[in-house]
Structure formats: structure tokens, C-alpha cells
Amino acid sequence: MDDAAQARPAHKLPERSDTKRAYASPPPMWGLGSVVPVPHSSGPLLFPTREECGICARYAGKIAVAKAAGLPELSMGLRAAWDGHVEEHPHRQSRTS
DSSP states (O other), X not given: OOHHHHHSOSSOOOOOOSXXXXXXXXXOOTTOOOOOOOOOSSOSOSSOOTTTOXXXXXXXXHXXXXXXXXXXXXHHHHXXXXXXXXXXXXXXXXXXX
């Protein structure tokens, strides 16, 4: 065996990342900005009301900002996306409505 073969390792191990992610990022929602993923143990409510649903709250906030900025097309598009979210993920009726 030559000296060069003895000096080089058999294989190189992959380098480990210094930052470990113990959680997965939430899927992106159309028209909404990114959020900081928060690890949780119990999971989201199965059938939240619109007031309890975090995604509904984000859509409502974005729609209010779009209306205040005078962007009716954007607010209508966000409203359609919000309706799609409600159809895909069932919500129960709130006690106040």
C-alpha cells in the first residue's frame, strides 16, 4: 500500500449542522406571511371556532389591513382563500353567533 492510500480516510462523514430543528414549519398559506413555528405537544384543536382558529385570525387581520389600505381586490382574494380554509378544515359554530 502506498503512503497516499494510508493517509486518506476510507470515507468522509457528513458534517453535522449546528442548528437542529425539533419541529416542522407550518405549511405556507396563500396571502399570509410566514410565522415563527412554535413547538407544541397537544396539537391544534380538532374543530375550533373561527375565533379560536389561529389561521382564521391571521386571515381576518390581513383582510382588515387590505380594506384599510384601499385594496378591495386583495381583500376579496384573501376572503376567498379564507373560505377555502374553512371548507377544508371544519370549524364549529361559536357560542356568540
